[in-house]
Amino acid sequence: MSNWPAAATRPARPGGFTLRKLAPYLFLAPFVLLFIAFIVAPLVYAFYMSLYRDTLVGGRQFAGAASYIKVTGDAKFWGGVWNLVLFGIVQVPIMLGLALLFAIVLDRGQVYAKGVFRLGFFLPYAVPSVIATIMWGYLYGPNFGPFTQMAKAFNLPPPDFLSPGAMIFSLANIVTWEYVGYNMVIYYAALKTIPSDLVEASRIDGASAWQFARLIQLPLLWPAILLTIIFSINGTLQLFNEPYLMRALARNTIDSSYTPNLYAYSLATSNQQYGYAAAVSFVLGIVIAGASYIFTLITNRRRPEQ
Amino acid sequence: MTATIDIATFEAAKRRPGERRRSRIILTLLLSVFLLYSFVPLVYLVLSATKTNGDLFTTFGFGFGTEFNLWQNLSDLLARDNGVFMRWMFNSLLYSTVAGLGAAIFATAAGYAFAKFKFVGRNLLFALVLGAVMIPQTALVVPIFLLLALSGLSDNPLGVILPSMISPIGVYLMRVYIEQGVDDELLDAARIDGAGEFLIFRAIVLRLVAPGMVTVALLSFVGTWNNYFLPLIVLRSQEYQPITVGLATWYQLAQQGGGGGEVLFSIIITGALVSIIPVIVVFLLLQRFWQGGLTAGSIK
Numbered sequence: 001m002s003n004w005p006a007a008a009t010r011p012a013r014p015g016g017f018t019l020r021k022l023a024p025y026l027f028l029a030p031f032v033l034l035f036i037a038f039i040v041a042p043l044v045y046a047f048y049m050s051l052y053r054d055t056l057v058g059g060r061q062f063a064g065a066a067s068y069i070k071v072t073g074d075a076k077f078w079g080g081v082w083n084l085v086l087f088g089i090v091q092v093p094i095m096l097g098l099a100l101l102f103a104i105v106l107d108r109g110q111v112y113a114k115g116v117f118r119l120g121f122f123l124p125y126a127v128p129s130v131i132a133t134i135m136w137g138y139l140y141g142p143n144f145g146p147f148t149q150m151a152k153a154f155n156l157p158p159p160d161f162l163s164p165g166a167m168i169f170s171l172a173n174i175v176t177w178e179y180v181g182y183n184m185v186i187y188y189a190a191l192k193t194i195p196s197d198l199v200e201a202s203r204i205d206g207a208s209a210w211q212f213a214r215l216i217q218l219p220l221l222w223p224a225i226l227l228t229i230i231f232s233i234n235g236t237l238q239l240f241n242e243p244y245l246m247r248a249l250a251r252n253t254i255d256s257s258y259t260p261n262l263y264a265y266s267l268a269t270s271n272q273q274y275g276y277a278a279a280v281s282f283v284l285g286i287v288i289a290g291a292s293y294i295f296t297l298i299t300n301r302r303r304p305e306q
Numbered sequence: 307m308t309a310t311i312d313i314a315t316f317e318a319a320k321r322r323p324g325e326r327r328r329s330r331i332i333l334t335l336l337l338s339v340f341l342l343y344s345f346v347p348l349v350y351l352v353l354s355a356t357k358t359n360g361d362l363f364t365t366f367g368f369g370f371g372t373e374f375n376l377w378q379n380l381s382d383l384l385a386r387d388n389g390v391f392m393r394w395m396f397n398s399l400l401y402s403t404v405a406g407l408g409a410a411i412f413a414t415a416a417g418y419a420f421a422k423f424k425f426v427g428r429n430l431l432f433a434l435v436l437g438a439v440m441i442p443q444t445a446l447v448v449p450i451f452l453l454l455a456l457s458g459l460s461d462n463p464l465g466v467i468l469p470s471m472i473s474p475i476g477v478y479l480m481r482v483y484i485e486q487g488v489d490d491e492l493l494d495a496a497r498i499d500g501a502g503e504f505l506i507f508r509a510i511v512l513r514l515v516a517p518g519m520v521t522v523a524l525l526s527f528v529g530t531w532n533n534y535f536l537p538l539i540v541l542r543s544q545e546y547q548p549i550t551v552g553l554a555t556w557y558q559l560a561q562q563g564g565g566g567g568e569v570l571f572s573i574i575i576t577g578a579l580v581s582i583i584p585v586i587v588v589f590l591l592l593q594r595f596w597q598g599g600l601t602a603g604s605i606k
Contacts, residue, residue, distance in 0.1 A: 023503040024423035028431070031416035031477060038450060038469040039438055045456065046449030102337065110326075111334045119593075120341045123348075126589040128532035130550040131578045134557050135347040138354070138575070139367070146350065146367025177344070238444040241534045245554055248561035264448050265539065277448050285445040292440065 067279035076257035091172035103187035122181035190224035394552035405470035406527035417480025476522035483518035
């Protein structure tokens with residue numbers, strides 16, 4: 001305690017000083033260790049694996065970029081990507097459009113029982129996608145699905161939600177059901193940050209509700225909209241749970257390469273082609289990052305003044 | 307809130323009351339249609355959980371069955387496969403709770419280091435963390451599986467819990483939260499008083515940022531509870547699996563028919579209903595923290 005006065009102006013002890021320098025690393029350590037163990041290491045190891053080929057006779061052999069060359073020409077992989085591109089073109093605009101509409105209407109406060117709607121729309125997000133798919137699977141089902149029952153009651157041909165042509169819409173419906181409310185809450189939160197003097201100014205200028213939405217709310221929502229589009233592109237290209245479980249209902253419609261993740265999963269588990277499964281995962285990651293990047297580039301070029 | 311009120315008064319001033327009321331009713335009806343859509347599968351689930359297996363096939367899906375069979379379904383559910391359902395629920399609760407707590411504490415510690423310390427490699431490391439937010443989660447699943455198989459952690463719950471504790475978005479949220487919510491002078495004052503760095507973190511930082519931590523814990527809890535792909539591929543033994551994997555296995559079994567699969571229908575439906583109750587309760591109770599997390603996500 002002899003150097004107490006000095007401690008008031010400088011760090012307490014020389015030992016304390018070095019500890020202070022060390023402190024940020026100690027605080028980072030748990031996160032960084034897990035990050036290395038479960039993000040960096042799997043990526044490095046999977047990349048290493050992807051350079052080898054598993055053969056029944058010769059065991060594991062170095063194959064260089066052979067797996068990657070194979071993926072670029074693999075009709076099953078790109079067929080899966082194409083399925084999801086079609087899926088996304090239909091589903092993402094519907095989902096985000098509805099979310100935007102609901103957020104604006106609820107923000108305006110021009111409805112009865114606002115809180116009920118806000119909560120009710122968001123509730124499906126709390127349901128795991130596995131459970132959502134099981135529920136919708138039973139609703140679609142030809143055995144005791146209520147839509148089939150209703151059609152039969154009126155002597156109409158029962159709708160076939162599981163046919164090859166309808167499947168993509170049946171899946172899109174499940175994903176839309178799950179995520180409209182989630183995206184709505186993001187937009188709703190962004191709308192709440194619009195400064196009230198803007199609202200005031202537009203009132204004085206006599207803007208209509210539609211003009212206000214188009215000229216003020218949409219531009220200010222633009223960053224949130226971009227974010228949700230990128231999230232949606234990401235989520236769409238990674239689709240796995242819904243098609244994997246719907247396979248149980250329609251094995252002929254959804255094959256083992258219906259989506260790229262389904263393909264990687266079946267390569268790794270049923271076929272034990274680990275090296276190739278790793279290469280497929282990598283290329284999928286690159287496709288997703290590339291799609292997000294291209295999308296960002298396009299939107300930046302479109303709106304240079306923003 | 308002021309924005310909403312201003313707009314409402316603005317509309318009120320412009321229109322006649324009758325016209326305003328009509329548009330209000332039309333909009334409410336429009337939203338009600340979608341609300342109905344949001345609740346259709348849930349209502350169906352609740353109704354179906356009260357039916358016998360036979361009634362599932364013979365009575366209307368959106369109506370009640372000939373008898374109220376919920377209690378029997380529940381006891382069938384709990385008895386099936388030596389009571390493995392409760393085991394699955396327990397696993398989900400355990401994995402999600404540990405992952406949620408771990409994610410919150412680790413993200414807070416890392417966020418604190420980024421927010422309040424200058425150190426070598428800070429910007430590079432933070433850029434890496436932000437980059438990781440964009441790594442497709444499911445593209446990581448197969449690599450994690452391959453590495454776990456190598457290290458002997460496959461079919462081990464840690465293979466699901468530990469990866470679920472990593473929350474790059476949580477680190478980002480907590481950095482922002484701590485930068486705005488923890489005063490530098492307060493930390494310096496504690497240092498001058500001779501408090502150690504760990505004590506400062508535990509006694510000051512953790513207390514000030516508790517609401518932010520709840521948000522991160524919630525995001526990770528629900529994310530882990532709803533996760534399917536990772537546990538599906540990592541955990542092979544039935545007694546380790548979480549509820550999502552377990553129920554999905556029953557579902558696929560029932561769909562394949564044969565082996566008494568049909569008897570499973572009412573059990574699966576009842577199990578699905580029971581399994582979503584904890585998440586919905588957590589979600590309703592802690593609503594305000596949810597919105598906090600999503601809002602912060604949208605600012606990025």
